[in-house]
Amino acid sequence: MAQAPGKRPLSPHLEIWRWGPAMLVSILHRITGNGLAFVGLALLLWWIGALAGGPASYQTFLDWVWLAPAGGLQTVTAILGKVVLVGLTWAFFQHMATGIRHFVLDIGAGYELEANARWSSLTILFSVAATSVFWAVVLLH
């Protein structure tokens, strides 16, 4: 063997680290992306399928996700529906912002420690602000 396995040098600092903005938005990109893929696209299909099915099936969708006219279990799912919809909106804006950040990193820019941390933090600021603006428009429009 050219190099015996197990005898390679190990970093002495594997356990000395703290959370930084870049690490946070990196894992958030994965979590929001997969959340959008599994929950977001499932909801998108339910919505478009209900809309294609006619007024009755669309009303069922609205009742279970938002309106809850029947009370009972619908009250629970409608609260859940609102939480999920707001969550998906935030997930989209966060994933979009970190996605644009990835485009910048792809061209080899933005790796300086300070700039990297600053742009990482800004993606979170953006996603929270954009989510607030979006729902303000939806609810007040």
Place this chain on the structure above:
Amino acid sequence: MGNGTSIGRVRGLGSSHHGTHHFLSSRLTAVGNLVLIPFLMISLALMPSHDYATVHAWAAKPLPATALILIMINTFHHARLGVQVMLEDYIHEEGGKIAAWLLVNLVPFAGAAFGIVSVVRIALGGA
């Protein structure tokens, strides 16, 4: 396997020569999403009402219907690529890999097909 030299041990473990295509497809569909999803969200946010008649009339128009069908293609493709990378990172047993392979290669196509059929039905009449 190799003969114990450095190059021998890594031969066959490297690029499957599809890496750049996957990477570029992911970026390309991301750009598509950057146009399509804000279009959907802004359209929904600015709608005067979200009752059946309003939403159905909107989705039946040519431009929104086209955007919705493109979302079914582009966004499902983007999601498939991303979920595949996530599964590759976390699933290491053979059985799990087969399940992941089936999931990633069948479910997005089924979902996209259902979405496209729905939009076509809305746009071309039916219900």
